[in-house]
Amino acid sequence: MSTILSRLTTTRIAWRALTAAIAAVAAVTGSFAYAGLSDGFLVEPASTFVVDATPAIVVNAVLETLGSLAAPASFLLALVLAVAVLTVLVLLALEVEAYADAQYLAVPLTAGAVWFASALATGNPIAATAAAVPAAAVVGVVSVAAAHDPLSVRRDRTVDRNRRATLQTGFATLSATGIGYVVGRRRTPDSSVPYLDGGISPPSEEQSLLTRAENGAFDLPDAPGLVSRIGEFYTIDINTIDPVLERDDWELSVTGLVDDELTIDYEDLRDRDADRFYSTLRCVGEDLNDREMDTAVWTGVPVADLLAEATPAGEAGHVVAHAVDGFWNTITLEELERSYLVYGMNGRVLPREHGHPVRLIVPGNWGEVNVKWITELELVAEDRDGYWEERGWDGTGEVEAVAKIWSVDRDGGAVTVGGHAYGGLAGIDAVEVSIDGGETWTEADLSLEPDGESEFRDAWRQWRHSFEPSEGSHDVVVRAIDGSGGRQIEEPSGSRPDGPTGWVSRTIEE
Numbered sequence: 354m355s356t357i358l359s360r361l362t363t364t365r366i367a368w369r370a371l372t373a374a375i376a377a378v379a380a381v382t383g384s385f386a387y388a389g390l391s392d393g394f395l396v397e398p399a400s401t402f403v404v405d406a407t408p409a410i411v412v413n414a415v416l417e418t419l420g421s422l423a424a425p426a427s428f429l430l431a432l433v434l435a436v437a438v439l440t441v442l443v444l445l446a447l448e449v450e451a452y453a454d455a456q457y458l459a460v461p462l463t464a465g466a467v468w469f470a471s472a473l474a475t476g477n478p479i480a481a482t483a484a485a486v487p488a489a490a491v492v493g494v495v496s497v498a499a500a501h502d503p504l505s506v507r508r509d510r511t512v513d514r515n516r517r518a519t520l521q522t523g524f525a526t527l528s529a530t531g532i533g534y535v536v537g538r539r540r541t542p543d544s545s546v547p548y549l550d551g552g553i554s555p556p557s558e559e560q561s562l563l564t565r566a567e568n569g570a571f572d573l574p575d576a577p578g579l580v581s582r583i584g585e586f587y588t589i590d591i592n593t594i595d596p597v598l599e600r601d602d603w604e605l606s607v608t609g610l611v612d613d614e615l616t617i618d619y620e621d622l623r624d625r626d627a628d629r630f631y632s633t634l635r636c637v638g639e640d641l642n643d644r645e646m647d648t649a650v651w652t653g654v655p656v657a658d659l660l661a662e663a664t665p666a667g668e669a670g671h672v673v674a675h676a677v678d679g680f681w682n683t684i685t686l687e688e689l690e691r692s693y694l695v696y697g698m699n700g701r702v703l704p705r706e707h708g709h710p711v712r713l714i715v716p717g718n719w720g721e722v723n724v725k726w727i728t729e730l731e732l733v734a735e736d737r738d739g740y741w742e743e744r745g746w747d748g749t750g751e752v753e754a755v756a757k758i759w760s761v762d763r764d765g766g767a768v769t770v771g772g773h774a775y776g777g778l779a780g781i782d783a784v785e786v787s788i789d790g791g792e793t794w795t796e797a798d799l800s801l802e803p804d805g806e807s808e809f810r811d812a813w814r815q816w817r818h819s820f821e822p823s824e825g826s827h828d829v830v831v832r833a834i835d836g837s838g839g840r841q842i843e844e845p846s847g848s849r850p851d852g853p854t855g856w857v858s859r860t861i862e863e
């Protein structure tokens with residue numbers, strides 16, 4: 354008799370524990386759906402806890418053995434930890450309900466406990482609510498379903514009812530997890546990246562550049578404005594999961610052929626005079642009319658200021674920029690002297706995927722030299738292969754001018770074609786359009802030169818051209834004229850090794 358009783362008790366606890374685990378999964382899902390991959394997401398504090406609680410030796414050993422799997426592995430561990438802690442809390446709530454023999458008491462208890470723990474961990478009461486409500490809902494649904502289950506015929510009805518109710522709720526939660534994941538992914542980018550200086554809007558200088566770009570832009574369907582939104586700005590790097598480099602842990606050293614080696618931290622960098630400027634990035638590996646080209650308003654410190662303090666030795670001619678992800682690249686000292694150590698993007702703190710906390714921006718050169726998560730500038734005498742140059746690319750130099758066709762709009766009879774053109778430091782002076790396959794050419798309308806006043810004009814412009822189509826099809830071709838009068842190269846080539854060339858064309862059927 355007593356063994357049967359104790360077995361029944363264990364079975365009950367097991368089913369309660371399963372209910373609690375499902376509620377915990379619902380809490381984490383709700384938290385993700387609300388916060389995406391930001392500090393409001395419960396797994397973020399859990400992962401900080403895991404990393405902080407693990408000795409550095411172990412972290413290094415894990416990184417070494419798991420390599421690029423280390424980040425997803427630690428994420429998984431944090432996820433399991435968050436679910437485990439919440440499971441225990443909900444189980445406690447269910448046990449209290451059983452002990453007090455008060456039907457539905459576990460619902461408010463779960464809501465309270467999950468809310469409190471989440472608010473404590475994330476410091477975000479609203480995100481905590483997004484976790485607490487689904488967890489309490491799971492507990493509530495299981496209780497109601499169990500109480501009204503007409504099908505239980507076995508002698509121990511509570512166990513049997515709970516079992517069915519728990520399983521059904523479990524399946525429902527599982528499908529909700531899918532939806533929560535999709536919602537959370539969507540909510541991950543822009544809004545979760547704080548503004549520089551912690552305000553509720555971009556600082557005034559960044560704001561004025563953003564406003565200028567917004568007012569000067571054409572509204573082209575299917576194409577960005579003059580400044581690309583964070584979250585829509587392309588990202589390319591060698592990582593599956595981006596490095597997480599905290600501001601407080603960041604340091605940059607200027608080493609090699611300098612008189613005085615120099616190391617600065619994030620605070621030092623932020624204390625220096627900064628510039629705000631538009632700069633376009635374009636990946637050398639993209640196809641001619643691809644979208645791996647975007648523009649932001651960047652906030653950063655001129656590298657020249659740091660170089661003046663370190664004093665390059667006479668024989669220094671190049672610099673290798675190193676990053677935490679094992680990526681590196683080489684530019685000339687001259688190019689470094691017009692570069693920036695950037696910590697702000699569109700008035701926000703530089704986002705993780707774009708190199709948080711600090712990246713290099715080298716105006717005018719191909720994307721790959723704009724090293725993200727930068728930690729060292731090593732001055733050397735001779736040119737050296739970068740990460741991609743070791744793999745057969747030649748993409749450290751200045752960009753080729755390009756005009757893209759990104760937008761085709763029909764309004765009644767007229768067709769408006771448009772897109773973006775980028776010419777590096779020289780800027781874009783004109784975009785020529787042909788609607789007859791290159792027989793005759795006219796100049797397209799150009800948007801505002803986004804950085805007219807500064808000494809470099811390293812930003813794209815939009816172009817636009819409307820025409821009344823005649824019978825048949827039209828072969829639209831575009832070509833850019835850069836600020837030095839040079840016309841975009843006509844001869845087509847693939848992107849490897851030094852960037853795609855040719856004129857973009859598109860056939861428009863009437």
Ligand SMILES: Nc1nc2c(c(=O)[nH]1)N[C@H]1C(S)=C(S)[C@@H](COP(=O)(O)O)O[C@H]1N2
Binds near residue numbers: 678680
């Ligand atoms: N540390 C690091 N920096 C990097 C890369 C990288 O893989 N690792 N990729 C480069 C390449 S190929 C490009 S095109 C640009 C893209 O910058 P974005 O991701 O901010 O658009 O970053 C460059 N900087």
Ligand SMILES: [Mo]
Binds near residue numbers: 589635636637638720
């Ligand atoms: Mo790139």
